[in-house]
Amino acid sequence: xxxxxxxxxWARELRLHNLGLTTSAQFETPLNLLTGLGALQAQExxxxxxxxxxxxxxxxxxxPSSKLAQDRRRALNQAIAKGEIVRSWPMRGTLHxxxxxxxxxxxxxxxxxxxxxxxxxxxxxxxxxxxLTQTGECLRELxxxxxxxxxxxxxxxxxxxxxxxxxxRGYHLLGYHAQTGLIxxxxxxxxxxxxxxxxxFCPTQTQLSSxxxxxxxARRYFSGHGPATVQDLARWTGLSLTQARQGLSAIKNELTxxxxxDNSHWFYAPSAKMRPVASPxxxxxxxxxxxxxxxxxxxxxxxxQFADLVIPGKNGVFHPVFLLDGLVRGIWKRQIKRKNVQIxxxxxxxxxxxxxxxxxxxxxxxxxxxxxxxxxxFQSESLE
Numbered sequence: 001x002x003x004x005x006x007x008x009x010w011a012r013e014l015r016l017h018n019l020g021l022t023t024s025a026q027f028e029t030p031l032n033l034l035t036g037l038g039a040l041q042a043q044e045x046x047x048x049x050x051x052x053x054x055x056x057x058x059x060x061x062x063x064p065s066s067k068l069a070q071d072r073r074r075a076l077n078q079a080i081a082k083g084e085i086v087r088s089w090p091m092r093g094t095l096h097x098x099x100x101x102x103x104x105x106x107x108x109x110x111x112x113x114x115x116x117x118x119x120x121x122x123x124x125x126x127x128x129x130x131x132l133t134q135t136g137e138c139l140r141e142l143x144x145x146x147x148x149x150x151x152x153x154x155x156x157x158x159x160x161x162x163x164x165x166x167x168x169r170g171y172h173l174l175g176y177h178a179q180t181g182l183i184x185x186x187x188x189x190x191x192x193x194x195x196x197x198x199x200x201f202c203p204t205q206t207q208l209s210s211x212x213x214x215x216x217x218a219r220r221y222f223s224g225h226g227p228a229t230v231q232d233l234a235r236w237t238g239l240s241l242t243q244a245r246q247g248l249s250a251i252k253n254e255l256t257x258x259x260x261x262d263n264s265h266w267f268y269a270p271s272a273k274m275r276p277v278a279s280p281x282x283x284x285x286x287x288x289x290x291x292x293x294x295x296x297x298x299x300x301x302x303x304x305q306f307a308d309l310v311i312p313g314k315n316g317v318f319h320p321v322f323l324l325d326g327l328v329r330g331i332w333k334r335q336i337k338r339k340n341v342q343i344x345x346x347x348x349x350x351x352x353x354x355x356x357x358x359x360x361x362x363x364x365x366x367x368x369x370x371x372x373x374x375x376x377x378f379q380s381e382s383l384e
Contacts, residue, residue, distance in 0.1 A: 006260050007300035011227045012326040013277070014270055018224055019291055020055030021323075022277050027055055030079040031099055038220030039096040039106070041293050042087050045188065047286035047320070048097060052076055053369050054283070072369060080187050083202045087185040087193075088178050092238040093118070095185075100202035104181055109213040110237055111179040122176070125169050135163060135173050136182055140197065148186030148196040211250070214239075218247030222255060225294045226267030235296045261297070282358035283323040284332060284366050292318060292328070302328040306348045322362065324355050330379075341372045346379040 017025040020033060027033035033055050034040060042048035053072040079085045083100040090098055090106040093114045098106055135158060142149060142157055149157075155170040165173070174195065177183050186196035198205075208216060221233050234244035248255075248266065255266045285291055292298055292310070301323075302310060309331055310319050319331045322345065330347035343363050351359070360376065367374035 008258075008260065011258070011260075011265065012301065014227060014267060015225065015291070016326050017270070018226055018267075021283055021291065022281070024277075026057035028057055030056065030076055031084045034085050034097055034099045035220070037224035037290065038217060039090065039098045040290055041094060041288050042097045043095045044287060045193070047288060048087075049073070049076055050286045050366070050369065051289050052097065054285070077187075086202060089175055091236070093175070101204050101206050103184060103198060103202060104205040105208040105213045106217070107179060107181050109210065109217060110239060113238060113240070115176070115179055118172070118176075122172060125167060125172060127169060127172060127176075131163060132173075132176060134161070136177060138163070139177055139183055139195075143183070143195070143197045143200070148189070148194040148201070150189040150192040150194050152192060154195060214243060214247035215250035218244070219251050219254070222251070222266050223268055225290065226255075227258065227265035228267070228295060229263045229265055231263070232295045236294055280324045280352075280355045280358045281326075282355070282362040284362045285321050285323060287318045287320045289318075289321075291323070292321070301326060303348065309348070322359060324358065329355070336370070336372070339373070340375050341367055341370055342375045342377070343367075344377045344379065
């Protein structure tokens with residue numbers, strides 16, 4: 001299967017490497033990972049944990065079926081509990097994982113445009129400055145007494161004080177206080193997200209000037225996502241194109257660029273540790289993975305004729321996909337049962353035997369991460 005734009009194969013391989021999707025490029029710790037990528041989209045909690053785990057190095061790389069693959073889940077849980085990595089709304093009004101100590105400067109840089117855009121919705125919901133002050137005071141009081149509380153517990157406390165949370169008011173109140181740096185998400189409580197005071201949960205915060213922050217977010221983006229364009233940077237961060245160009249300009253002397261599809265693509269020169277990967281290389285990506293979400297143009301890895309199968313109706317909802325040699329070759333679904341996890345693969349076109357075997361190894365890795373036996377099914381007919 002060939003790519004559908006003139007993006008060179010080496011550039012696709014470099015993206016896979018930079019995004020931690022090849023064995024030689026996996027990261028040692030969750031904090032290393034997020035510092036390297038800048039941020040990782042996280043609106044679906046379990047999917048986002050797999051997106052992180054997929055990029056972490058562990059002994060499972062030698063034996064995918066080994067229970068040592070669970071080390072990745074333990075490492076993630078520990079990093080979340082300690083506040084080394086946190087889940088919040090630092091960019092585009094969307095949940096992301098970021099390094100805990102970097103959240104303040106990221107919020108200061110990337111949320112002003114989102115807050116300005118949401119002001120009208122707050123007025124529609126009759127969320128006035130007084131209401132924001134009251135709920136901020138309530139959060140400080142509640143979370144000073146409890147390290148973190150679940151969303152239902154916090155909304156119940158708002159209601160008890162006469163602050164309505166219906167019609168998405170509760171969601172917007174918590175989102176506002178997260179985007180202004182009062183709170184962040186803590187470890188989940190059961191199936192519910194929890195919230196903590198940012199200053200208590202992640203007390204050590206890096207402080208950057210606006211110019212330094214622009215340069216740093218550009219540096220992390222091109223390091224973790226390059227080759228990419230300045231338009232990709234603007235889209236990923238939610239910054240204006242002018243701001244993105246300023247960030248790129250600040251680090252341009254660190255980067256290399258190549259032009260294809262009439263656009264300059266910027267990246268850091270490949271490191272010596274980047275090694276050729278045996279083909280076919282398979283990977284099960286969760287929904288909303290950075291490999292697709294992180295760029296304006298997806299045609300270089302996803303055949304446009306199958307785009308509706310991945311993003312039905314172009315409504316912003318992404319299905320999980322599987323890659324073969326960096327190209328999206330199908331979608332996959334899972335059902336976790338009492339005794340096993342059932343995984344169905346739906347290839348766009350018929351697969352070669354070597355490709356099917358590579359996918360089976362990727363499924364073994366995912367099942368080992370879940371610590372579950374698996375039952376695998378291939379769609380017998382292609383989705384063409």
